[in-house]
Amino acid sequence: MLLQMEGITKSYGNVTANRNVSFNLRKGEIHALVGENGAGKTTLMRILYGMESQTSGEIKLGGKPVSFGSPTDAIRHGIGMVHQHFMLFPSFTVAENIVIGREPSRAIGFDRKAAAEETTRLAKRFGMPVDPWKRVGECSLGVQQRVEILKVLYQGAEIIILDEPTGVLTPIEVKELLAAIKELARQGKSFILISHKLGEIMEVADRITVLRDGEVTGTVNASDTGEEQLSRMMVGRELVQLGRSAAALGEKVLEAKGLTVRGSKTKPLLDGVSLNVKAGEIVGIAGISGNGQSELLQVLAGLLQPDEGTVELSGQDVTGASVQRIRGAGLAHIPEDRYLWGVSKEADVTENGIMGHTGRLSKNGILRRGKARSMVAEWVERFGVKTGSLDTKAQHLSGGNLQKLIVARELAQQSPFLIAAEPTRGVDVGAMEIIHAELLSKRDRQGAILLVSSELTEVLKLSDRILVMFEGRIAGELTAEEATEEKISLLMAGGKAVG
Structure with missing residues (x-):
């Protein structure tokens, strides 16, 4: 040996x-x-x-x-x-x-x-x-x-x-x-x-x-x-096989038109992208990394200013608006990079959990700490976040447990629109089952979700419609019924879906 x-x-x-x-x-x-x-x-x-x-x-x-x-x-x-x-x-x-x-x-x-x-x-x-x-x-x-x-x-x-x-x-x-x-x-x-x-x-x-x-x-x-x-x-148990009911579509919650980010290269990073997401649906985005998905999400979340195009959220024009204003208009965001945009490593579990929730947890400008800890403790239990205590600093949590905390925090916003970027990156199969169930539950409650995942099986499992990005553009759109790994992979490589 x-x-x-x-x-x-x-x-x-x-x-x-x-x-x-x-x-x-x-x-x-x-x-x-x-x-x-x-x-x-x-x-x-x-x-x-x-x-x-x-x-x-x-x-x-x-x-x-x-x-x-x-x-x-x-x-x-x-x-x-x-x-x-x-x-x-x-x-x-x-x-x-x-x-x-x-x-x-x-x-x-x-x-x-x-x-x-x-x-x-x-x-x-x-x-x-x-x-x-x-x-x-x-x-x-x-x-x-x-x-x-x-x-x-x-x-x-x-x-x-x-x-x-x-x-x-x-x-x-x-x-x-x-x-x-x-x-x-x-x-x-x-x-x-x-x-x-x-x-x-x-x-x-x-x-x-x-x-x-x-x-x-x-x-x-x-x-x-x-x-x-x-x-x-x-x-230690059997996993539940999720079923997905037919989408009951409502009004458009997000509408983006002609979004362009030129960057410093010859080709734009984002090239005239238009899309919409309605209440009661999950729209998945697939694509090889570096084809504009990150820039699209950053524009929608207010982290990057577009050179051209418009973004409407819940009927409000939020083009180029601040992160705070866009979140106030109804955005929650599970970021693709949990360490860069999702947490403060030096802050503890409670402090990271209440980010974006402090308004409803405060009275006369004073944070109600007991209520905050109780709320975060409930998420920790429900999503199986393994931590020594609520006072443990984020940097001491495993990547998967940190991901579960962020997902719980953003789902708890009860916002009309959710960006879910790599929502199950680094989590175990049990946590994946919980996160998928929560996303489908939000969709069934008329939430609008934009899902970006490098896992094609996840995109296929959860999405009602799938958009494929290639070289900063939407290369194609497929319904859940017509989408297959082969068709998506072909579009991801710059080809055309057939059949």
Whole structure:
């Protein structure tokens, strides 16, 4: 056995994140680690990577006990970790990011040519092509993910931990990454894969270990199980299959006409986009990242001024209006980037939960703290947000638990119009079930929802109409009845839907 973690327990005061967890890894194996948000997956891997120390238990490499006081120790022992949020320098080139800390040098300093050559050799050897001279900030997210993996391979990693590696990738990039992981495993590299996407896990993993509430509920061979069994092991119950009734359409809540954002490039970022969303419907937007979806959402939410076009919300012209005014006109917004636009990391759970709600929680200008805490506590329970207390700072919550808090906060606005951008990014299957049910419930109560998701299955499952974006334009529109993954994928690539 290449790696053994035996009886690992990790406690933070009265909170136990891992309880007597045992986990092992074979050479050339892809071993997936799954569980609900807050189940202890990331904590266990942080211990393995030297970012935390266990309260009790032992780690063995090649049968010999080891102890890591830092990530540097783990790297020295051949363990690398690719984090959920990339740790790259956007202004550096691909090669500079890969060799950082172990830069090839010459008499007068850093040898950039040697770094580029080393990167090219490494990329060719492991079948992960990159341009060594390109700045990382100009690379797609899929290429940035490759750079992160090549970086740990350059450091000599034999064991690679991947934390939610496909969370921000397009379907095409996901396929490329999974193929690369399988090829690396064939070459003898060993992977620990943390993911909530059970379909991807079933495609790539050899074995799967499930954690629930910090304990192992079982380890199974991927060939001997299925998604339903894994879901039961993760949440401890059967998941409910959602049904979607026919839409009962009302008046137009949102109407956007001719929205254009020129940007600094030759082609506009947003090119004459027009759309509407009616009460009682979910309109889904699909498209490969970088085709104008982000700019559209930012214009609608007041985060970006359009160069041309108009936006009406609930009959009010809110073109170019402030975020405050647009929210006052009836907008709630689950943002695509929870850290950039969704929370204040330094604020606690209660403070983040009441953002946008302070008006109705105040009396004579004084915040009613008891009512605020009670309201947030109810959301925490309903959406299964795992947190030590309501006073825990947002930066200490897992990404999935933070997402659940934001979704709960925005749904509680009871606004006529909701932008739901990547609403289930990084959440577990149980939370996904709750969020999907809440979105459909809002729609059935005559709410108007604009759904943007990189998960085509989510768009197909929830949407009454689907708009596909390509190069800043609406490339096509499909009803729920006529939409298929194949038709949407064709439109996403700039083709035309047929049949």
